[in-house]
Amino acid sequence: MEKRGSKRTARSSAKPARPPRSGWRLWFRRLFFTGLAILVLAVIFVGLAVAFAAQSLPTYAELRATQTAQTIIVRARDGSEIVELGPSFGEWLDSDEIPGVMKEAMIAVEDRRYHSHFGVDPIGLARAVYVAISDSGRIAGTSTITQQLARNVFLNSNRTMDRKLREAVLAMALESKFSKDQILELYLNKVYFGGGAYGIDSASRKFFSHPATQLSTAEAAIIAGLVKAPSNYSPTADVQAAVDRARVVLRLMKEQGRISPNITVDPSTVKLKEERGQNSVRYFTDWALPQLDILLPQTFEPIEVWTTLDVGMQRAAAASIKSNTPEGAQGALVSLDRDGAILAMIGGTDYVTTNYNRATDAMRQPGSAWKLFVYLAALEANYKPDSRVVDAPVTIDGWSPRNSGGNYSGAMDVRTAFAYSKNTVAAQLGNEVGFGTVASMARRFGITSEISTFPAMVLGSSETRVIDMTRAFAGVSAGGMSVEPYGIVKVTTAGGETLYEHRSARGSRLVPDYVAAGMTDLLQTAVNTGTGKAAQIGRPVAGKTGTTSSNKDGWFIGFSSGITTGVWMGRDDAKQVAGLQGGRAPARAFAAYMRYAVKDRPVEEFDTELQLPEWQLEPDDEFYFGDPEEYYYIDEQGNLIEPGRPDGAGGAPRDPAFPIDGESGSNNAAQRAGPRPQTPATGAPQAVSDDFLERAIGPADRPSAPPPQPRATPGQPPSRGQSAAPPAQ
Incomplete structure (x- = not known):
């Protein structure tokens, strides 16, 4: 008997042990218990955080007063x-003073499960997490009314995960300390409705000219619809958008059984307060x-x-x-x-x-108003309102500007060219002083935007x-x-x-006073006789x-x-x-x-x-020119007058220094001072002797000589394929 029993014992002890778990079951078990432990710790942590936050919250009276x-x-x-x-906060309304339809409208559109959650809506939170994972980390806007109150009172509006977590903790703390009616009362008296209106009473007075205690169903729907985007749905900014949003609120109220589905409400019939002082x-x-x-x-x-x-x-x-x-x-x-x-x-x-x-x-592009800087640069470079320029076709680096109307007036003074906004003259002046100089002048006078230095910049191409x-x-x-x-x-x-x-x-000091005086001369002429x-x-x-x-x-x-x-x-x-x-x-x-x-x-x-500095003053005009009856001269209209014929009658010969449309000629100062060629059209000799020219305007290198005219060759039409800038005035 003993041997048989011992035999059984040996046989039972020799039974092989169960093999240890392995594979996916082991990992599942580990993950389950690890997750459970983390969840328990998270619940404990959140519970402690909520308890601490609840103790730190202000009293209800303090929240009302902030x-x-x-x-x-x-x-x-x-x-x-x-x-x-x-x-603008309006009157504070206690919970029993707030119209029931206003409460129902707000809950319908902002937090349909308001009365059933504990400050955070688990269903809404799950949806927010899903959206965050599937939409590049963007946090969906699914905050409950309690979370919105916490954000408005204690936090900022940054849409980050950190802020959402703190918002959730504060919301649960609010729910643990105050009743649902108290939280809704705080929310409706503090939420922002746009236009500076905080709270439903302020919004009602702003948009409908009466206190919130008198809100109708349609008006309550309009106000409730503002919370999502006050600037987009404001009745004072976009009436139709406000009405459309109110219809969404009313539909949700009917779907959730907060108003009878048989009620017909038309938000478009609501009479809005006339806006004053906003325009x-x-x-x-x-x-x-x-x-x-x-x-x-x-x-x-x-x-x-x-x-x-x-x-x-x-x-x-x-x-x-x-x-x-x-x-x-x-x-x-x-x-x-x-x-x-x-x-x-x-x-x-x-x-x-x-x-x-x-x-x-x-x-925006300023057009010819930009010529202010072109002419300021020219005046600073010793041009004067009376300096002679030529309105004629010109091409600069492949760019051929044209005037408004497409016509050219030939020789004229700077004052006239500015008054009639001659684009070709502005282009030549810009080329003469340098487009970078024009840009620098604009910077001096306060232009902060990007400035182009291409030739077309003289016509205001820079915004x-x-x-x-x-x-x-x-x-x-x-x-x-x-x-x-x-x-x-x-x-x-x-x-x-x-x-x-x-x-x-x-x-x-931006420019010398005489430059500003010359510019004012040009600007005044533009109003008196120009564009x-x-x-x-x-x-x-x-x-x-x-x-x-x-x-x-x-x-x-x-x-x-x-x-x-x-x-x-x-x-x-x-x-x-x-x-x-x-x-x-x-x-x-x-x-x-x-x-x-x-x-x-x-x-x-x-x-x-023009009170020019001493170094720019020229010798006595009488010494150079003598009596006007003794020589050819240019009158105020730019016509060449013969000796003894002040009226210019009799077909006075033209001054080759100032060619008219369709003719070529040089405006170089050295050529003006040197021997003058015969005019190409008539073959007539030059009007005055070289000796007179020497006394009148000095040699080519004389420092007091008139300012050099633009070097571009007038009379050269744009070649085929070259761009021509549209006219600017």
Whole structure:
């Protein structure tokens, strides 16, 4: 018996052991338990984080009292209030005062499972994680109402995973500390609805002119639809977009059983409050107020910003742009006082329709208004308004500009060439002084955008901003001194403490005063007799038109009585505008505005007398030229007058130094001073002797000789295949 039992024992002990687990089952088991451990640790960690956050949260009363943004009152030049920006909170509504339809509308569109989750919606979170994995890490916008409240009160709006995690922890902390009704009350009284309105009462008063306690179903749907994108769905910016969004809210409310499916609600019948104060002045405030981030230390207390804006001039500017801008086009205007203070700014015909500021942000070609820099460079290079130039076909590096209308006028002075915006003359002057020199002059006068140095740049091919061009013309008005545009005079607290005050910087000398005087002479002539006649206002005005190819842009920039104003018109898509020329609609808008702007200012005559430095003064004209009756001379119209025949009758011979259309000739100073050849057309001898020429204009190397004329050979038409630039005025 013992042997048999021992035998059984031996047999049982000899039974082979179960082999260890291997392969995918082992890895699955390990992953399962590892994941479970991580999950338990994560739950513990989140629980501790939520508990700590809940202890750190402010009380309900403290949350009610906190403000999420800064109130800013903007004042005009005379101290009057022009707009109040920042938060408007309206009346705080307790939970039982908020219309039920407003609560249901908000829950339907923002958080349908609001009453069933614990601050974070697991279904929505799973969808967000899926989108993040499948869409290059982009975090889907699936925050619950509680998460949105946490973000609005405690966090920023950065769409990062870190911020989402903190937002979720804070949301669960809020849910653990406050009831659902309290959280919804906080949310509806604090959420931003656009236009500075925080909370449903402020939004209701802003959009419908009544408190939120009186909201109808359609109005509640409109307000609830704003949260997703306040600027896109604002009734004041896009009524149709707001109505379409409200219809989505109403559909969701019916699908979720929050209103009866038999109710018919038409959001398009809602009567909206008329918007005032949003047009025109907001272009200026949008430009000026961001500068506070640089001018002020960080502060959240209410402030008052005192600006340079003149209310009357702003209204006049808005009216002039709106009434003169061609249909389908946009208009912009900037007006500067002599110290750079912005008196008026218009960035478009209607701010509510589009808040894009074309006065400060749009980059457009200035056309012939750019010739300001060409002629400034020429005047600095010793040209004068009376210097002779030739309007004739010219080709520079394969580029052949042509004038508006395609005609050429031959010999004329610089003043006339500028007044009639002769492209060929501008091209020759730019070539003479150097295109890099012209670009450098533009930089000097405040042009900050990229500048081309190709020959066509003299006709305004480089894009620039209205405010920069206006600043450049203001520098000429200031006698060649720099002008820095500014819009904020001072900033104070509500209690009157000064936080910032503007101090005018001493201007730097950009060009000599005689150059600025000569430029003013040219600009005044352009208005009196040239392309800018429509800008006349009954007192001295100096300015320049600009028109780009195919009438895509029209400009007029000028100054009078210390005020410099720039006007631009064109389409945002840069398409052609029929009949748009700088000397028409822009010049008329300039005149309409300036008549009002200067009405209370004394008439100021321009100082155009050229006080040249001593080294540029020439000897007595009488010594060189003697009596006009004794020699051939050029009259004010550019005609050659024979001795004893002041009227020019009898077919006076032409001066070969100034060939007319279709003839070749050299404008080189050395050739003008040397022996003159016979005229090719008639074979007639030269009009005066070499001895007289020597006494009259000196030898070729005489330093006081007249400025050299452009070296390009007039009379040479563009060869086939060469490009011809479109005319600019």
